[in-house]
Amino acid sequence: MKTLKRNSGTLVGCLSCFLLFWPTESNAQLKEMSAEELTQESTAILYGKCSKVSCEWNATKDIILTHVTIVPEEYVKGNLGAEAILTIPGGRVGDIVYEVSEMPVFIEGEEVFAFAWKHPSGKNLVLGGQHGKLKIEKDKQTGKRMVNKKILEEEGESDSLEKDYKRPQKFRKILLEDYISEVRQYMNQ
Incomplete structure (x- = not known):
């Protein structure tokens, strides 16, 4: 009988530890950065x-x-040379995939607008995670190049840096040249 009680106690203890350390969903917290913040903090x-x-x-x-x-068409700020090499945590080597939430994904051949930051290690990183990369697309009607600019929450809506993942993100398409002008204005402040 003592063995049964001891085994039951061990089982309850193991189950308690198992439930206590059960993996739960973890959402990374990434500060949403405005175009102004990205401009000012980028190198x-x-x-x-x-x-x-x-x-x-x-x-x-x-x-x-x-x-x-990235083969730059133009530098709006700074200069990383004829080819800019940006480093992003995460990726795939063979059958192993290492995913880092909130990091942008780049595809060979796509046109992009990017904010870079020089890490103390000397590597150039994308500033602001997914906020630091905008895909450039041609408007089907006008043929002009556009970017999807993220619209941040109005001030006072949320006091938390944690993102509300249930709420859809809001974007607005604007002309690339207008976005470049906006970024240049932030540089002159």
């Missing part, structure tokens, strides 16, 4: 064509990094 702002996307393990083989090569 380089550019737009151009994504010519190469490659993934590799870091030196200690515990993180996969994606390196994105």
